[in-house]
Amino acid sequence: MSVEAPERAAGPNGVVGANATRVDGLALVRGEPVFTDDVHPEGMLWAKVLASPHAHARIVRVDAARALAHPGVVAVLWHADVKPILHTRAGQSWPEPSPYDTTVLPEKVRHVGDRVAVVAARTLRAAEEALALIDVEYALLPAILDPEEALRRTDVLIHEAPDPRGIGGGGRDNVAARIDIRVGDVEGALAAADLVVERVYHVPRVQASHLEPHVAIAWLDPDGRLVVKTSTQVPFHLRRILARVLEIPEARIRVIKPRVGGGFGDKQEMVIEDLVALLALRTGKPVRLEMTRAEELIAARHRHPQRITLTTGVMRDGRIVANRMAVLADTGAYGSHALTVQGNTGQKVLPLYPCPNLHFHVDCVYTNTPICGAFRGYGAPQGFFALESQVDVIARELGMDPLEVRRLNHIREGQTDPLSARLGEGKSGLVRVVRSSGLAEAITRGAEAIGWGRKRRPSAPHLRRGLGVALAMQGSGIAGVDWAAATVKLNDDGSVNLLVGATDIGQGSDTVLAQICAQTLGLPLSKVIVLSSDTDLTPFDVGAYASSTTYVSGGAVEKAARELRGQLAAILAGKWGCAAEAIAFADERARGPDGRSLSMREVALTALYEAKTQPAATASHMSNESPPPFAAQFADVEVDVETGEVFVRRFVSAVDCGVAINPQLTEGQIEGAVAQALGYALFEEVLIDDQGRVRNPNFLDYKIATAMDMPELVTLLVPAPEPTGPYGAKAAGEVPIDGPAPAILNAIADAVGVRITRLPATPERVWQALREKAKRDLASAS
Amino acid sequence: MKVELTVNGAPVAWEIAPGDRLLDSLRAHGCASVKRGCETGDCGCCTILLDGEPAASCVVATAAARGRNVVTLEGLRGDPLLARLQEAFLAEGAVQCGYCTPALLLVAWTLLQSGGPVDEATARHALSGSLCRCTGYVKPLRALLAVAGRPGAQLRGGRGENGLRGRPAAAPRGEERP
Ligand code: FES
Ligand code: FES
Numbered sequence: 001m002s003v004e005a006p007e008r009a010a011g012p013n014g015v016v017g018a019n020a021t022r023v024d025g026l027a028l029v030r031g032e033p034v035f036t037d038d039v040h041p042e043g044m045l046w047a048k049v050l051a052s053p054h055a056h057a058r059i060v061r062v063d064a065a066r067a068l069a070h071p072g073v074v075a076v077l078w079h080a081d082v083k084p085i086l087h088t089r090a091g092q093s094w095p096e097p098s099p100y101d102t103t104v105l106p107e108k109v110r111h112v113g114d115r116v117a118v119v120a121a122r123t124l125r126a127a128e129e130a131l132a133l134i135d136v137e138y139a140l141l142p143a144i145l146d147p148e149e150a151l152r153r154t155d156v157l158i159h160e161a162p163d164p165r166g167i168g169g170g171g172r173d174n175v176a177a178r179i180d181i182r183v184g185d186v187e188g189a190l191a192a193a194d195l196v197v198e199r200v201y202h203v204p205r206v207q208a209s210h211l212e213p214h215v216a217i218a219w220l221d222p223d224g225r226l227v228v229k230t231s232t233q234v235p236f237h238l239r240r241i242l243a244r245v246l247e248i249p250e251a252r253i254r255v256i257k258p259r260v261g262g263g264f265g266d267k268q269e270m271v272i273e274d275l276v277a278l279l280a281l282r283t284g285k286p287v288r289l290e291m292t293r294a295e296e297l298i299a300a301r302h303r304h305p306q307r308i309t310l311t312t313g314v315m316r317d318g319r320i321v322a323n324r325m326a327v328l329a330d331t332g333a334y335g336s337h338a339l340t341v342q343g344n345t346g347q348k349v350l351p352l353y354p355c356p357n358l359h360f361h362v363d364c365v366y367t368n369t370p371i372c373g374a375f376r377g378y379g380a381p382q383g384f385f386a387l388e389s390q391v392d393v394i395a396r397e398l399g400m401d402p403l404e405v406r407r408l409n410h411i412r413e414g415q416t417d418p419l420s421a422r423l424g425e426g427k428s429g430l431v432r433v434v435r436s437s438g439l440a441e442a443i444t445r446g447a448e449a450i451g452w453g454r455k456r457r458p459s460a461p462h463l464r465r466g467l468g469v470a471l472a473m474q475g476s477g478i479a480g481v482d483w484a485a486a487t488v489k490l491n492d493d494g495s496v497n498l499l500v501g502a503t504d505i506g507q508g509s510d511t512v513l514a515q516i517c518a519q520t521l522g523l524p525l526s527k528v529i530v531l532s533s534d535t536d537l538t539p540f541d542v543g544a545y546a547s548s549t550t551y552v553s554g555g556a557v558e559k560a561a562r563e564l565r566g567q568l569a570a571i572l573a574g575k576w577g578c579a580a581e582a583i584a585f586a587d588e589r590a591r592g593p594d595g596r597s598l599s600m601r602e603v604a605l606t607a608l609y610e611a612k613t614q615p616a617a618t619a620s621h622m623s624n625e626s627p628p629p630f631a632a633q634f635a636d637v638e639v640d641v642e643t644g645e646v647f648v649r650r651f652v653s654a655v656d657c658g659v660a661i662n663p664q665l666t667e668g669q670i671e672g673a674v675a676q677a678l679g680y681a682l683f684e685e686v687l688i689d690d691q692g693r694v695r696n697p698n699f700l701d702y703k704i705a706t707a708m709d710m711p712e713l714v715t716l717l718v719p720a721p722e723p724t725g726p727y728g729a730k731a732a733g734e735v736p737i738d739g740p741a742p743a744i745l746n747a748i749a750d751a752v753g754v755r756i757t758r759l760p761a762t763p764e765r766v767w768q769a770l771r772e773k774a775k776r777d778l779a780s781a782s
Numbered sequence: 783m784k785v786e787l788t789v790n791g792a793p794v795a796w797e798i799a800p801g802d803r804l805l806d807s808l809r810a811h812g813c814a815s816v817k818r819g820c821e822t823g824d825c826g827c828c829t830i831l832l833d834g835e836p837a838a839s840c841v842v843a844t845a846a847a848r849g850r851n852v853v854t855l856e857g858l859r860g861d862p863l864l865a866r867l868q869e870a871f872l873a874e875g876a877v878q879c880g881y882c883t884p885a886l887l888l889v890a891w892t893l894l895q896s897g898g899p900v901d902e903a904t905a906r907h908a909l910s911g912s913l914c915r916c917t918g919y920v921k922p923l924r925a926l927l928a929v930a931g932r933p934g935a936q937l938r939g940g941r942g943e944n945g946l947r948g949r950p951a952a953a954p955r956g957e958e959r960p
Contacts, residue, residue, distance in 0.1 A: 021872045028880030029868040029887065031815025031855040038814040124806075125799065211819040211827055211915050212881045261817070261881030262915050293820040506879025506916055649939060664875035664921075671918030672878065699824035699913065707909040707919040712939035715920075 016519040016727045019664035023511045023530055024259060024504065034259040036215045036231045037290055044217065045074055047279055047289040048127040049272075050117040050134050051299065052109035055143035055368035055692030056158070059107060059136060062117055067133035072126025075283050076134060078117040079105040082278065085245050086165060089270040090336040090373065091234030093481050093542055099176060099335040100165040104245055104274050108141075110158055110333035111370050112692045113298035120279045120287050143368040145692050147307070147330040150174040150365040158333065158366040167335065168364065176331045177339035177364040181346070183418045184357035186313075189322035193313030197394050200309050201386040202758040204685040205302040205330075208375050209704050212261020213296050218276035219286035221254075228277055229256045233267040233503050234543035235533045241270050242277055253277075257533035263505040264676070265374030266301050268545045269336060297697040301373030302686055304329045304341050304364070308386040313357075314394050318405045322357040323350055325386070329364040329372075336373040338364045348628075349383030351417035351432070352473050353391075353409040358419065368692050374545060376673065377737045380474055381680060385759060388470035388742030392749060402746065403447060406471055413437045420479070420626075430479045430624050436730070438656030438720035439471065439630040446654035449714050450634035463638040463647075466751025470633050472738030475626035476722075476731035477548030483622035484553035485539035486560040488517060490615040492608060494588060494600030495527040496564070501541025502553035503533045507733055508665040509549040513557045515661050516726050520561035522585035523600065539618055547629070547731030550661060554726040556621035563617035568603055571611050627722045629657040629730045633674075633739030636711075637747040644767025646682055646748055648711040651740065655715070658722040658730030667715045670736040674713060675705045677740035682760050787847045789813070790857025796844065804830070804839040804847050808854060815855035815884035819913070826912030829885035830854050836889050836911070855884040863929075864891055870925035878916035885912045890926045900930035906940050 027034050064076035082104045090098040105115055117134055121127035144150045144158065154173045169175030190196050216230035226248065232238055235255040243250045260267065272289050279287040291300065306329045313322035325346055331338040346360035391409075395402035411417070413434050420432035447453075450467060458465040487499040498517045504510040514528040532538060541553055565585055572590055573580035582593040591597040598606065607615045636650040653670050660666040683703045687695040696702045721728030741759055749755045754769040786795045789811070796807060805828045808816045816839055819827030823841040830839045831853040839852075858864040867887055870876070877883050886909060893900060893908040905926045909919060920937060927935040 019875065022875075022877060024880070025872045025877050028877050028883050029871050030859075031884040031887075033814035035814075035817075035881065037809075037818070125801075209915055210879070210881075211825060211913060212817070212879065213819070260879060262879040264915070290818070293822065293825070506881075508878065647941075668875050668878055668917055668921060671920045672916045673918075675918035676915065698822050699820050700822065704913060704915060705918075706911075706913065706940075707906045707923065708940040710919050710940050712937055713918060713920050 015515045015525055016661050017659065018662070020511060020515055020525050020662055022508055023514050028259065035212060035261060036217060036229055036258050040288065041217065041219050041286040044286040044288050045120040045122060045279065045283060046124040046127045047118055047120045047276060047287050048131055049115055049275065050119065050131050052112060052114040052116050054109060054138055054140060055112050055145065056141040057109050057138040058141060059109060059116060060139050061137040063135040064117065066135065067119065067130040070126060070130050070133060072122045073119060073130045074122065074285070075120045075279060076117055076130065077105065077278065077282065079107045087241060087244050088336060089241070091237035091268045091270065091543060094240060097339050098337055099167040101159050101167060102334050104278065111368050113370055114333060118275045118279065120283055143692055144174065145367055145369055145688065145690070147328055147365050147367055150367045151328065151363055158368060174366045175363055176335035176366050177342060177362065179343055179360065179362040181360045181419065181422050182358070186322045186324050186357045186359040189357035190311065190313040193321050194316040195314045195394070195397055196311065197314065197390060197397060198309065198311040199390055199393060199757055200307060201389060203306050203382045203385055204759050205305045206375070206680055206684045207297055207300065207302055207686055207702065208264035208266035210262030210264055210266060213291040213293065214267065214271045214300060215290035216273045216276045217286060217288040218280035220280060220284060225252050225254060226277055226280065227254045227256065228273055229258060230273050231260045231267060232257055232273070233263045233505050233545055235503060235535055236501055236540050237543060238270055238273055239535050242274060245274050246277060246281065254536045257503055260505040263544065264376040265378065265545065267505065268374040268543065269301060271300055293699060294697040297686060297702055298370055298694045301336065301371055301375065302332065303375040304331060304372040304379070304382065306345065306382045308382065310386045310390050312390055312394060314398065316398065318398055318400050318408045320353045320355045320409045323355060324359040325350060325383070327362045329362060330367050330369065331364050332367060332369045332371040334371045335366065336371055341374065341379040344379030345383035347419045348380040348474055349387050351419055352387065352411055352471060354411050354415055354417065360419065369688055370694065376676065377734050378546065380472070380734065380738050381677065381741065384470065384472050384738040385741045388739065389745055389755070389757065392746045393755065403443065403452060403469055407443060410439055410471060432479065432626060435627060435724065436658060436720040436722040437630060438718040439632065442630060442632040442654035442656050442718040445716050445718055446632040446634050446652050449652045449716060450636055450650065452634065458638055462642045463640055464751040465638050466747040466749070468635045468743045468745065468747030468750055470739035470742035470746065472631045472633070472735055473628040474547055474731060474735040474738065475628055476551035476725065477623060477626050478546050479626040480624050482542045482546060482548045482552050483620060484541040484556040485618060485620040486553065486556040487539050487616065487618040488560045488564045490564065490604050490607065492604050494604045495529060496521065496523065498528050498530045498557065499538040500530065500532045500553060500557065501538045502549050503541065503544040505544050507544065507669060508662065509544065509553065512550050512661045512665065513554060516554050516557045517561045519727065520558055521565055523588055527588070547734045550729050551725050551731050552621060552623060554661070554729060555623065556619050558726040559619035559621055560617045563619055564615055567615045567617065568607060571607050572603065575606065623724060625724050627724060627730050629655065629732060629735045631655045631735045631739050633743045635740070635743040635747040637744060637751060639748055639751045639766060641752060641770060644763035644770060646761055646766060648678065648744060650712045650714065652714040653716065653736050654718050655732065655736055656718045656720050657732035657735070658725050659719050659728035660717050661727060661729050663717055666717060666732045669732045670715045671713050673736035674740050675710060677737045678705050678709065679703065680759060681741040681744040683762065685760055783845070785845055785848045787849060788851045790853055798844045800845065802844045804842040804844045807844040808839060813854040813856050817881055817884065826885050827882055829888050829912060831888060831892065836892055855888060858891065863894060866929050867891055867925065870928045871922065874921045874925040874928065876917060876921040876925040882912060882914040886914065886922050894930060900927070902927065902935065902937055
């Protein structure tokens with residue numbers, strides 16, 4: 001598929017670039033029943049999952065007799081009732097780069113919270129009661145909770161041979177995915193460098209914590225087709241995976257995505273839909289399953305925790321000449337996104353500072369802990385924490401301004417990124433050329449906004465103040481893999497239906513895509529009626545992930561709208577006797593070269609009733625490029641030297657996401673990402689005890705930021721128009737989540753002179769580090 | 783068992799089971815704006831007004847609401863203050879996924895309805911019991927302050943509790959600017 005040149009300028013219509021109100025906003029502020037669980041079909045059953053209490057055990061026998069005797073219980077299924085078809089629950093393009101290591105109901109549980117059985121009952125209460133009535137006999141197996149141990153041991157295998165398809169270590173060890181890529185001569189360059197800095201960084205397990213839990217309802221329509229209404233980011237991938245595990249053709253399945261209460265990657269996965277689908281097929285009744293918050297924190301997906309060893313060679317003038325990143329990552333019990341998240345930790349991160357010598361190594365292992373998967377940033381927040389901490393260490397050792405080291409080394413327009421060529425979605429990727437970059441300007445404007453280099457006083461005697469910076473880049477979709485389609489259809493009144501597979505999960509893609517459509521057709525936004533993500537009604541889209549929607553789906557919308565415009569121009573050209581190219585569409589009118597014009601309603605009536613044709617177009621779009629958006633983020637923090645508490649006072653994000661189709665929605669993406677990353681930096685961590693149980697499965701113990709926690713946020717859009725993006729757009733959803741943790745930790749180091757290399761920087765950790773520093777200072781003084 | 787209460791101005795008599803929570807009862811009776819986010823009283827998505835005060839309906843037994851007055855967002859339809867808040871939320875871009883939105887609107891409405899002075903600190907405090915994972919709270923706060931007569935207010939940030947909710951902050955915010 002060729003990539004046509006997209007429209008460069010927004011032109012006179014002014015819909016692109018405007019802070020248009022969300023197209024779904026009115027229903028949301030009115031609290032209308034627009035989410036999955038808000039409407040229940042007649043006669044619906046309630047499902048519950050019996051979760052494993054053990055980290056690693058074989059299920060010898062399940063006796064459901066007592067549960068089935070419960071008057072409210074309709075069905076109980078366990079592994080003996082379901083054909084074991086290997087698959088991955090990760091919602092990725094086919095063929096998925098994640099290992100096929102999962103069955104619907106496993107014969108062996110691999111983490112506390114893994115599926116043992118599933119119940120359908122007439123009431124939720126009956127389903128809950130039934131769980132206690134299922135008798136399970138387990139044969140306990142030794143559990144591996146620690147990734148280092150998992151890497152060492154081959155006597156205990158979490159996924160044993162015969163080899164489930166696509167596991168990195170072939171099922172002979174506990175390696176789920178392995179990557180090793182070399183560019184240039186790292187050893188030689190390190191030996192020749194003036195300074196070599198090596199540090200080990202640890203990043204924690206965190207959870208997306210979208211407020212709407214995973215929830216799905218499945219039923220059979222009057223023709224016996226399976227309908228699944230679900231809170232998902234990937235309706236089309238989901239339909240394909242369901243077809244595989246249920247052994248029914250895609251044609252017999254319809255997936256509907258209503259409004260979604262946040263996803264952040266955690267819904268880029270079939271977390272529960274197979275269970276409701278299976279129960280609906282078995283019982284013939286509608287079945288609903290919603291996870292509780294505790295289940296979310298235990299059995300949804302976590303961000304992969306990693307240990308990152310970063311070795312950097314630098315010359316005295318600050319030039320980075322070699323980088324070696326060695327990652328040990330924990331994918332938990334199953335390998336969802338194991339290869340690709342970890343691949344991103346290098347691929348999205350190391351190119352920020354192009355240097356000829358790179359070595360990127362990953363061991364991603366299984367452990368008997370909850371499953372890790374996609375979470376906004378997808379490996380990049382981990383890598384950027386290491387890289388951007390490291391740059392500050394280097395600057396300190398060289399006695400340079402950390403901003404100067406970054407300015408000297410960062411990637412620029414016209415440069416290519418050697419890792420992308422070697423690492424795609426698990427196959428070889430495409431060479432990435434930076435065609436647009438506002439990074440230099442973002443650094444300048446962000447530094448100005450935070451007051452870089454200006455000493456400021458702490459607000460109390462026991463506080464110390466510091467400034468920190470971090471840069472980041474991401475991508476816009478997956479080059480050569482992600483693609484999307486859109487259909488535009490004209491109605492009598494000159495309005496259009498825009499049908500997109502793209503998945504609005506709260507980020508506002510329906511609105512942004514409608515803006516692109518309206519702009520291209522010269523219509524006001526109110527004349528674009530959006531329908532998204534219904535596999536029966538809308539064309540395909542890979543879904544909402546990898547920061548792809550505005551860039552990739554937006555490209556499809558722009559093409560479809562242009563095609564429609566071309567159809568209308570052809571009809572009018574025949575009527576007016578002029579060239580089709582000479583007809584312009586703006587302000588809801590079509591204008592001929594001689595000044596003749598028709599309103600869009602008249603154009604529609606002409607097409608529908610005179611030409612007797614339905615103007616409509618479907619277009620597909622794929623890009624072999626994934627232009628990086630850039631961010632420069634700055635933190636102003638105070639550290640309490642008595643308690644180790646860190647207070648972020650002000651946080652500046654200067655972001656180049658290309659032209660913002662809707663600046664207000666873009667700012668919202670940035671502000672929300674900073675809030676999530678603030679937790680990553682300072683207080684979020686899923687804690688696992690020595691039995692593999694999650695210790696903090698609730699919002700009291702797993703903290704996410706409240707309105708009180710948020711500092712003053714300054715958000716600056718620094719657009720560098722992207723020549724390959726619709727109206728110059730790139731992505732915005734993920735890049736702002738990459739920088740806050742390193743920026744805040746760099747600010748802590750600036751304030752109190754201690755470098756915390758393990759997230760989150762809790763008061764205990766900061767206090768401990770302060771104490772050790774005090775001891776060291778004392779020792780060196782004496 | 784039967785329980786009688788007032789929901790959105792109308793007396794209702796519901797057949798309930800002992801242990802039913804108000805959140806589930808309300809949702810089962812058409813109040814879809816009351817959302818389930820945690821069921822432990824920690825997220826605020828299920829906020830309602832119970833005798834005029836914001837309360838987490840997931841930790842209220844329906845039986846305990848006997849004889850009491852419950853208002854959800856559905857019950858404020860047509861209220862001019864709510865309408866202004868809804869408009870401000872849309873205009874300021876305070877809605878992303880919208881799952882927290884009914885609760886944020888209700889607590890904002892309660893704050894403004896009380897008639898006291900509203901500034902950033904009171905607004906943050908009012909919203910502090912309601913989690914939002916999407917917005918970082920900037921735009922919801924701006925919307926609230928706009929309706930409170932402070933459009934375009936520059937937000938200075940919260941105290942920074944770092945998830946240590948309920949603990950007093952170590953120090954007041956530094957006010958100086960270089
Ligand atoms: S559902 Fe009630 S506070 Fe979270
Ligand atoms: S808008 Fe999504 S949780 Fe608040």
